[in-house]
Amino acid sequence: MTQTPHISVQHLNVHIADQHILKDINIHIPDKSVISIIGPSGCGKTTLLKSFNRLLDNTPDIKITGNVLVDKENIYAPDAEVTHIRKKMGLLSQRPYPLPMSIYDNVAYGPRIHGIRKKAELDELVETQLKATGLWNEVKDRLNASATRLSIGQQQRLCLARGLAVGPEIILGDESTSALDPVSTAIIEDLFISLKEKYTIVLVTHILRQARRVSDYIIFVYMGKIIEFGPTEEVLLNPKEELTKEYVKGYIS
Amino acid sequence: MRRRKLEELFFKLLMVLATIIVAGSFFLIVGTIFYKGVPYMNLDMITKTPGGGFYIGKEGGVLNAIVGSLYVAGGATILGLLISIPVALYINMYMDGKRFLSNTLRMAFDVLFGIPSIVYGAFGFLIMIYFGIRASLLGGIIAVTLLVIPILVRTLDEVIRTVPLELRDAALSLGSTRWEMAKVVLRQIRPGIFTAILLAFGRGIGDVASVLFTAGFSDNVPTSLHEPAATLPLAIFFQLGSPVEEVQGRGYASALILTIIVLIITVLSDILIKKYSKHKI
Amino acid sequence: MNIRLLKDKLLSKLMLVLTLASVSLLLVIGIGLYYKSIPILQKLSWGTLLTTSVWKPLKGLFGFFPFIMGTLWVTGIAIIIALPLCLLTALYIVEYAPARIKRILTPFVNLLSGIPPVIFGVWGVLFIIPLIQDHIAPHFVEFSTGYSVLAGGIVLAVMIFPLIVSIISEVLRTIPQELKDASLSLGATKWETIKKVVLRKALPGIVAATVLAISRAFGETIAVLMVCGNNAAVPHSVFDPGYPLPALIANNYGEMLSIPMYDSALMFAALLLFIIILLFNIISRVILARLERKLAA
Structure with missing residues (x-):
């Protein structure tokens, strides 16, 4: 952990109604690497992920305290501007949710709302991002077709391209491969590994094999608390905490 | 056993x-x-306005009422949409986290939906007196707009709630403002908007009690908002009250026209729902 | 960037205004109608207005009792006819009908709900009135024109079919299969399960549907007006004509302005309708919302 932290979480507490979902989270997420958040279902993994780009704001009866610093800027500060924070982070959800428009417009959507209007510029951006996600050759002849015509695996890569097109620094993945077939999963995993040169990638996953394959660091969350955080091999093969040991043993033989 | x-x-x-x-x-x-x-039923019914002596059984048709009804229902639906779309968006997208308030609002619109059209008609009439508007196309449109707003809001609200939250998250995480997210949602629910339009239009074109005192009645096709306008249901009602058999018969024919229009609208909405689900996830 | 945020802010304010304006309609209608009813309320008390039977506008006598009774008769008949039929229909559609028949039936309920009130009225005049006059009434009374509270009730019953069927079916669908399975696996027949488990669970929903249907029937104007006979006397049998409140308003609006107090009296009638329907609607919506929350939890 020699890199400068990209996301720093300080004393983050999240309550929804009368449930304490995240309990005093403190963590520094390093720059330009893949970090996996693991833990049993319902432990608060997804809540933690969504707290990074303030997608929790819309949840009914929610109370959030503490700080999350992204590039040293507190995103929960009262004067923080949400759309600018969210633009820094691309989100890849469990299932692909293409916007109700064409393949081209899906990728161009973000750049357009952020002020890019020139056709040539947009064309280039769309091509670059579709190439980055390995989709270009598959869709270059039908860019104006509805995005929903693509296969689920292609849709997920399109969603990734769409997220990259706004020029984020961080990619957030919420069990992004859980709806995909093994081949598409492998493609997405490879993409994550190659993208970490340019981006910080935070993934929520319940597949330990996947965490091991793609990530540099692992965060183990249990009952709303961070139990262990460290380099992948260390956490998975030689955990310090008893809870981690049990959890890891249950999955890896 | x-x-x-x-x-x-x-x-x-x-x-x-x-x-x-x-x-x-x-x-x-x-x-x-x-x-x-x-x-x-004959061609005159739908192509001619009432001629002299129409109400004692002489020639003419109910074109005035057909067009009047289309104007009133169409105007009210458009006006209603301009109000209801923002309302439905607001309840669903700008009130996140305030579930009690948004549910109370929903209930209020449910209750408004239950208010009978005669009350909307009477209230519309009060508004018209207040602003000095005489019974006219405009008056009819105002009263019917009040009548269709709850229908539109309820239907749109229901449709918007079927949009997966993840789609909204997707738009937001690209840095969209809530309004930009709302536009994405509107695209997603286009077939639902059509359904709402047809429902409101169908209700508007068939209602009598709301236009009874507000739209007036005229044998001519209205050419401005301030002229009185005949409406089909009202024409049916009047013709049926006539002692002349021929006029009563035309009332039945008018009822047939209205029934056909409404049936077409209902069937059309069913078809549209199926056809427009192109971008459906 | 700032322009986008500004646009979002402005639009959100605009939407808020529209939302508040349209929802406050509920209040504004009530206040408007009350304001217009003040003249008659200053002259006659609520008690007098609601319980006396003499309706002579020219002499300044406004007794609403016959109209209230007319409304109650028509509504009562409609509910008595519609509720059992709709309950059985909903049970059939949800619990018994094969998928194919379900698919055919649902559109008809939809189509029926789309038919305008005036068409129900025309149908009442053409079909129900002769039916009562020639085939039903002769068995019970010496003479009837057919224009009666019974005709109004039947027409109204058909009008509220779709409303009751759709609400009750919706409530029935929310009853968890596990609950039914539990009863079935104890050896109960399907009907016994429905009788002892399903109906008991669905009772609040059925009550809510009924209350909602009553309020719908209360306010229905034109169809009832066309078949009810519109005689300002308290009906004593189903074959007597009646004169429900909405019909009173609709029939007299044109001529009222020349007679003092008349318009105020009619606005009072509208206010009365508004208050009753508002209460009934709120009651049923609260029941339904509770039910939804309970089943969601």
Whole structure:
């Protein structure tokens, strides 16, 4: 952990109604690497992920305290501007949710709302991002077709391209491969590994094999608390905490 | 055991019978209207306005009422949409985290939906007196707009709630403002908007009590908002009250026209729902 | 960037205004109608207005009792006819009907709900009136024109079919299969399960549907007006004509302005309708919302 932290979480507490979902989270997420958040279902993994780009704001009866610093800027500060924070982070959800428009417009959507209007510029951006996600050759002849015509695996890569097109620094993945077939999963995993040169990638996953394959660091969350955080091999093969040991043993033989 | 089985059979038979009566009432009504209306139906009915002596059985048609109804229902639907779309968006997208408030609002619109059209008509009339508007196309549109707003809001609200939250998250995480997210959602629910339009239009074109005191009646096709406008349901009502048999017959034919229009609208909305689900996830 | 945020802010304010304006309609209508009813309320008390039977506008006598009774008769008949039929239909559609028949039936309920009130009225005049006059009434009374509270009730019953069927079916669908399975696996027949488990669970929903249907029937104007006979006397049998409140308003609006107090009296009638329907609607919506929350939890 020699890199400068990209996301720093300080004393983050999240309550929804009368449930304490995240309990005093403190963590520094390093720059330009893949970090996996693991833990049993319902432990608060997804809540933690969504707290990074303030997608929790819309949840009914929610109370959030503490700080999350992204590039040293507190995103929960009262004067923080949400759309600018969210633009820094691309989100890849469990299932692909293409916007109700064409393949081209899906990728161009973000750049357009952020002020890019020139056709040539947009064309280039769309091509670059579709190439980055390995989709270009598959869709270059039908860019104006509805995005929903693509296969689920292609849709997920399109969603990734769409997220990259706004020029984020961080990619957030919420069990992004859980709806995909093994081949598409492998493609997405490879993409994550190659993208970490340019981006910080935070993934929520319940597949330990996947965490091991793609990530540099692992965060183990249990009952709303961070139990262990460290380099992948260390956490998975030689955990310090008893809870981690049990959890890891249950999955890896 | 036999007695229990017999009891079940008996009630099952009752259920089938009840279902036949309920579903059959639709055929009975449409059948009656066709049976009585068809003999009096002719091209003049839908292409001509009432001629001199129309109300004692001489020539003419109800074009004035057909066009008037289309104007009133169309105007009210458009006006209603301009109000209801923002309202439905606001309840769903700008009130996140305030569930109690948004649910209270939903209930208020449900209650507004239950207010009978005669009350909207009476209230519309009060508004018109207040602003010095005489019975006219404009008055009719105002009253019917009040009537269709709850229908539109309720339908749109229901449709918006079917949009997966993840789609909104997707738009937000690209840095969209809530309004930009709302536009994405609007695209997603386009077929639902059509359904809402047709529902509101269908209700608006068929309602009498709301236009009774507000739209007035005229034998001419209205050419401005301030002229009184005939409406089809009202024309039916008036013609049916006539002692002249020929005029009554035209009332049946007018009823047939209205029934056909409304049936087309209902069937169309069913088809549109299926056809426009191109971008459906 | 700032322009986008500004646009979002402005639009959100605009939407808020529209939302508040349209929802406050509920209040504004009530206040408007009350304001217009003040003249008659200053002259006659609520008690007098609601319980006396003499309706002579020219002499300044406004007794609403016959109209209230007319409304109650028509509504009562409609509910008595519609509720059992609709309950059985909903049970059949949800619990018994094969998928194919379900698919055919649902559109008809939809189509029926789309038919305009005036068409129900025309149908009433053409079909129900002769039916009562020639085939039903002769068995019970010496003479009837057919224009009666019974005709109004039947027409109304058919009009509220779709409303009751759709609400009750919706409530029935929310009853968990596990609950039914539990009863079935104890050896109960399907009908016994429905009788002892399903109906008991669905009772609040059925009550809510009924209350909602009553309020719908209360306010229905034109169809009832066309078949009810419109005689300002308290009906004593189903074959007597009646004169429900909405019909009173609709029939007299044109001529009222020349007679003092008349318009105020009619606005009072509208206010009365508004208050009753508002209460009934709120009651049923609260029941339904509770039910939804309970089943969601």
